[in-house]
Amino acid sequence: MSETMTGAEMVIRALQDQGVEHIFGYPGGAVLPIYDALFHQEKVRHVLVRHEQGAVHAAEGYARSSGKPGVVLVTSGPGATNAVTGLADAMMDSIPLVCITGQVPTHLIGSDAFQECDTVGITRHCTKHNYLVKSIEDLPRVLHEAFYVAQNGRPGPVVVDLPKDIQFKTGSYARPLSNQHKTYRPTVKGDMDHIRAAIELMANAKRPVFYTGGGVVNSGPHAATLLRELVRLTGFPITSTLMGLGAYPASDKQWLGMLGMHGTYEANLAMHECDVMINLGARFDDRITGRLDAFSPFSKRIHVDIDPSSINKTVKVDIPIVGDCAHVLEDMLRLWRQNAQTPDKLALKDWWGKIEGWRARNCLAYRKSDETIKPQYALQRLYELTKDRDVYITTEVGQHQMWAAQYFKFEEPNRWMTSGGHGTMGYGLPAAVGVQLAHPDALVIDIAGEASIQMMLQEMSTALQYNLPLKVFILNNEYMGMVRQWQELLHGGRYSHSYSESLPDFTKLAEAYGGVGIRCDKPGELDAKIMEMISVNRPVIFDCIVDKTENCFPMIPSGKAHNEMLLNDYLGETGADIGSVIDEKGKMLV
Amino acid sequence: MLQMKTHYPDATRVEPVNRHTLAVIVDNEPGVLARIAGLFSGRGYNIESLTVTETEHEAHISRITIVTTGTNSIIQQIKSQLERLVPVHRVIDLTLTGEAVERELCLVKVVGKGDYRVEAMRLASAFGARTMDATLTSFVYELTGTTEEVERFIKLMTAVGLVEVSRTGVAAMARGAEGIV
Incomplete structure (x- = not known):
């Protein structure tokens, strides 16, 4: 049944019909009619952020921790351009978002009107799709289609740019029977012949490894369940990208830890030496592969991806399977069971023997200290003291992010929210806002650095306004640590502008916002203070003063292969000439 | 020119470069041409020629003919990337389907x-x-x-x-x- 209503009312009605409970936004001239429509209802709860980029990151955190699409509402001009970084972030990490932007009235478009910008032009490359709605008749379809496009196929952000006059116009709204796009139909079922060939290859593998990514997480919790079954059934080792952490439990003995530039020794060497690689929902990112011409030189490769353009983009594969991870995993499991496949037990035993040898190097070991808090120690303690709770972790970008990925062990998917592809400093705090809204009773911690946190710090105010008891755990080393680490390795220790000057007193800052500030600089006091942080049911900023010079290892230097990784000098692997490890050519690659 | 060693394969440099003619069937909606042209410029592909007009008025469908050059793997990427765009229905490689x-x-x-x-x-x-x-x-x-x-x-x-x-x-x-x- 269709009803007559204004464009602004249609927006809110469509959100209600899509089952949207929370939206993140910031009002402004070009979206006032939509804010007025919001005012008249209760179903959709609006969360007022303090910066539009924060709105998008919050929606990302919400989406990634709940599996539902995130929704953003911002005004024209600066509202839209401020959202761009967040949209680019969601695009790179394949996060389903619908972002509604206000636009100047249609008759003013192109006239350089106040707060006008070419939103669809600017966001074309950082969205999966975008719409400029110029007629009220198109609006209901576009709103629902936006949700379909954002969630189906490889997920991503969709922008709906809505001129103010269309928001005021009246038209007829009926909930469409289906919100499908009229032609966009991504492939979800994998080709059975290819899946059969993949199973055949796996059954005959002598040194196999599963390499999984964000695609498994995006495919939903069922995909993670199927992945666990398949991995256990085959007995193969498994590693995962930064984006895929949690899909397979980190406590399991088949788990090798994260791979890539700061991945574990055993994961990277397994990738280098394997004879069959099973890539599930990962995209051979350059932080994973290192030097391409030396990447996994002995392997036959299976690649499952929902996006055909990911296949053979940088790394050639032998068996491509285009499809959704859950569907393909289901078929793989069925075939494996049907054929009663038994892998070469003897070869697998040899392979595991080799892997255990690499594992015995204990690549995440570091020199402990009683005087200063080592950042690795801080995260180990944070993990140990929170692991039995309902915990969700977000991060900013840098050393702390890599340490969190290394030392925090994730047992379930959707518990780990980090900016992977785009590497956006400032992601973690607003993302934590979104996560805490989706999971009000959970313990939500943003693992941060003192530099990153200052990029979206204003969202503390949002956390206070909505009583979100999130915790910001700052590893404060007074440096943009990852920048400093690269400068040490590549630029002769000339720390150009990477020192965090004039830092605020973070504890006072927390109090200024109305939260709680905790500071800790002694390893002996760390446990008690972390427990104090957990027990406070309000937003907390925890200023953890850590060793200023600690570097993040293991590390594959730029331009090097997986078997040329650097380990912590504590292990006596690198010596003093770390700066000379990367040659001139490698410096180009950072 | 300075040859930089990078993460990306040098191999594509020595592969032969071929000229392909692609027919791209798209919804004739605002911005569709900008999407396609932007994809080529954004990802560093070549356009040698591009022809476009609505071919089915009632269904609002346009046919875009693109002549492009690249190694086989680049041509494959171009096709996959084009097919990924929401308003693109089909991409047909006329060079592969025989002498068009x-x-x-x-x-x-x-x-x-x-x-x-x-x-x-x-x-x-x-x-x-x-x-x-x-x-x-x-x-x-x-x-x-x-x-x-x-x-x-x-x-x-x-x-x-x-x-x-x-x-x-x-x-x-x-x-x-x-x-x-």
Whole structure:
């Protein structure tokens, strides 16, 4: 049944019909009619952020921790351009978002009107799709289609740019029977012949490894369940990208830890030496592969991806399977069971023997200290003291992010929210806002650095306004640590502008916002203070003063292969000439 | 040029570069051409020629013919990336489907007197170009042909007073009884 209503009312009605409970936004001239429509209802709860980029990151955190699409509402001009970084972030990490932007009235478009910008032009490359709605008749379809496009196929952000006059116009709204796009139909079922060939290859593998990514997480919790079954059934080792952490439990003995530039020794060497690689929902990112011409030189490769353009983009594969991870995993499991496949037990035993040898190097070991808090120690303690709770972790970008990925062990998917592809400093705090809204009773911690946190710090105010008891755990080393680490390795220790000057007193800052500030600089006091942080049911900023010079290892230097990784000098692997490890050519690659 | 060692494969540099003609069937909606052109510029692909017009008015469907160059893996990426765009229905590689019919149209204006004028007329007639406009000192010719024919015609006309060229770019269609819908 269709009803007559204004464009602004249609927006809110469509959100209600899509089952949207929370939206993140910031009002402004070009979206006032939509804010007025919001005012008249209760179903959709609006969360007022303090910066539009924060709105998008919050929606990302919400989406990634709940599996539902995130929704953003911002005004024209600066509202839209401020959202761009967040949209680019969601695009790179394949996060389903619908972002509604206000636009100047249609008759003013192109006239350089106040707060006008070419939103669809600017966001074309950082969205999966975008719409400029110029007629009220198109609006209901576009709103629902936006949700379909954002969630189906490889997920991503969709922008709906809505001129103010269309928001005021009246038209007829009926909930469409289906919100499908009229032609966009991504492939979800994998080709059975290819899946059969993949199973055949796996059954005959002598040194196999599963390499999984964000695609498994995006495919939903069922995909993670199927992945666990398949991995256990085959007995193969498994590693995962930064984006895929949690899909397979980190406590399991088949788990090798994260791979890539700061991945574990055993994961990277397994990738280098394997004879069959099973890539599930990962995209051979350059932080994973290192030097391409030396990447996994002995392997036959299976690649499952929902996006055909990911296949053979940088790394050639032998068996491509285009499809959704859950569907393909289901078929793989069925075939494996049907054929009663038994892998070469003897070869697998040899392979595991080799892997255990690499594992015995204990690549995440570091020199402990009683005087200063080592950042690795801080995260180990944070993990140990929170692991039995309902915990969700977000991060900013840098050393702390890599340490969190290394030392925090994730047992379930959707518990780990980090900016992977785009590497956006400032992601973690607003993302934590979104996560805490989706999971009000959970313990939500943003693992941060003192530099990153200052990029979206204003969202503390949002956390206070909505009583979100999130915790910001700052590893404060007074440096943009990852920048400093690269400068040490590549630029002769000339720390150009990477020192965090004039830092605020973070504890006072927390109090200024109305939260709680905790500071800790002694390893002996760390446990008690972390427990104090957990027990406070309000937003907390925890200023953890850590060793200023600690570097993040293991590390594959730029331009090097997986078997040329650097380990912590504590292990006596690198010596003093770390700066000379990367040659001139490698410096180009950072 | 400085050769940098990078994460990316050097191999694509030594692979042969081929010219492919792609037919891209799209929804004729605002911005669709910008999406496609932007994809090429954003990812560093080449466009040699691009022709577009709505071909089915009722269904609002346009056919875009793109001539591009690249190694086999780049051409494959271009096709996958195009197919990933929401308003793109299909991408057909006409170079792979066999020798497609490829035609383009050009308009050429020549200005000259005496022998130049006579030679221009002779060349035009030799190529089968049609005279669309004539004054005492100029001609506008229309020639339809393959890109190579058009290139040759323009090159010759340059010697006899060519002052202006307008070309449509390639329109292409696969041979045989099968149609693309």
